[in-house]
Amino acid sequence: MSNQNIKPTEGEMEILQVLWQKGNATVREVHEALNKKDSGYTTTLKLMQILHEKGIVERDTSQKTHIYRALVSQDKTEKQLVTKMIDNVFNGSAARLVMQALGNHSASADEIDEIKKYLDSLK
Structure with missing residues (x-):
């Protein structure tokens, strides 16, 4: 599997x-x-x-x-589906996926802070 x-x-x-x-x-x-x-x-x-x-x-x-x-983990399944979506829907652009997701759903202040921390950790 x-x-x-x-x-x-x-x-x-x-x-x-x-x-x-x-x-x-x-x-x-x-x-x-x-x-x-x-x-x-x-x-x-x-x-x-x-x-x-x-x-x-x-x-x-x-x-x-x-x-x-x-039998499959939530984390692995989510990663696989997101990768497939980035490739098939957003022409390989993770940035376009994130901007679309944030534009279509109102994130809470806590979620935005969490996203900022995650982005800072990638630098």
Whole structure:
């Protein structure tokens, strides 16, 4: 898995976010955490089965209720997806990505301070 490119869809990413937060979870727990009015339990189940087939999550079937756990780290997945986005959407420009992100989302004062500290550490 370590050398494989992780390519989760948007729906799969939402599930991974829940699994990263909870550690281990059943389909029901993930579905309730997603709190999607427009999506049924079976949709969540199918997406989690697909994640299992892709090798992104593991499933413990030793009990009646199956327990799922992410096999990929949040940090590695985020880095891989951001790198792909920089290459494919921003023509390789990390600066354009950052400026677009900050222009479209209002960052809190604390977040801006954190960003400044990070930029200073790169000098």
